[in-house]
Amino acid sequence: MIVSARQFDRARRLALSLAGIELLDRHHELLDRRSRRMGIVDAAGFDELLGAAEEGSAVAVQRIIGLFTTKHTGFFRTPRHFEIAAMRALSAAREGRQARFWSAAAATGEEPYSLAMALVEAFGSEDPPATILATDIDVEALACAQRGEYGEASLKALAPARRERFLRQTDDGRRWRIDCAPRRLVEFCAVNLAGAVWAVEGPFDVIFCRNALMYLEASRRQAALERMASLLAPDGLLILDPAEHVGGAGGLFCLEPDGLYTLRRERRPEAFSLTGSCS
């Protein structure tokens, strides 16, 4: 193995301090495999990356966050979530307002673009009254999301009619690019869910935070859920993967079927004062 036991302990401390991510013993091999894939060939190379990240080099921090995070995602994972979100947007429109969505662990963009496609379809309009904020800690994944180009493997899960309607083949014919209508709805911004400041302003009708909280250490996960609760509209919806749960934040949310959570009104925390904006 490239990554020694002592190096893994240092990596563990960094994962927790930089991203709130809890690395367990079983992640040692995974980290080793990812390091090789990143082109690190020996312990000295890994040591160099660790040292630079510990000293706060922005490039090294970003690289090592790339090693700590799992970016597995796909178009229309749990399709029902997108139908429900689109229904929320339709009711917001009936109230004469624009719906606001946040994809809080957007990875390479498949989730926010699926939502954008669902909205265009639900409204039968290229310009539905909705906005989607897509954030992630990994800026390389976000850059990929912003490019919005996908290969065949990523597009397998997308119905042919959707590919036809929402993607255009790139000039070299190898990839497919998200078309203007879904793209226009999505805005990208880096946000660390375990960070002190979130450059995010509520309220949101729906927050998607699927398959990310499970990697966070329990107190960071609880803190992130409390802050999300403060950023939801009173009748807003938090969407997790159906296999996830809110753990210690159960007092804030009521579980509905399929990984959907609504706020318990009586336990709604005071709004946090959050600074900054992604615009």
Ligand SMILES: C[S@@+](CC[C@H](N)C(=O)[O-])C[C@H]1O[C@@H](n2cnc3c(N)ncnc32)[C@H](O)[C@@H]1O
């Ligand atoms: C498995 S992907 C989930 C993608 C998408 N939500 C889905 O369910 O298909 C997990 C994402 O969480 C992000 N992530 C992990 N820790 C994070 C943190 N502290 N703040 C923000 N994003 C984080 C990772 O970078 C990764 O893109």
